[in-house]
């Protein structure tokens with residue numbers, strides 16, 4: 001590996017100075033991979049680019065822990081970024097995301113009254129940086145008269161918990177579920193989620 005900088009001679013690091021920065025993504029089938037650096041100053045630094053089993057087959061599914069009543073249901077949002085529309089939140093695909101500038105709300109219409117036991121909020125599974133999002137959750141039987149079931153609080157998403165946060169909804173009966181994002185972390189003023197899963201009891 002050679003470290004290149006516009007104003008310096010190439011620097012060859014000593015043994016032990018090498019560091020690995022895995023880049024994960026979906027490579028279903030490929031023979032060639034091209035790396036391009038857009039950062040100013042330092043150029044790309046590559047020692048090896050092994051294509052690992054995780055690269056070829058990243059985690060692309062959610063835990064099989066019951067029927068997700070939110071799957072395929074209609075979602076609306078107060079705001080969303082281009083090509084990151086709210087319907088991505090219930091499409092079952094962990095790689096499709098909704099993103100909106102805060103404050104923002106997303107509302108899922110489950111289509112009928114259900115007894116809600118749990119809601120899981122997912123960031124993209126391969127999101128690598130811990131993220132705090134301040135949010136609350138309210139539910140409604142008729143689209144109005146909402147009651148708050150989760151009070152506003154900072155929620156931490158990080159890889160150690162698979163970028164997911166779970167909330168107990170205690171069997172509350174409702175048809176509509178709204179997640180309200182009051183603020184995001186201190187880096188970007190937007191909220192982001194990849195998927196919302198809701199579990200119910202009979």
Ligand SMILES: [Ca+2]
Pocket residue numbers: 088089090091092093094095096097194195
């Ligand atoms: Ca999705």
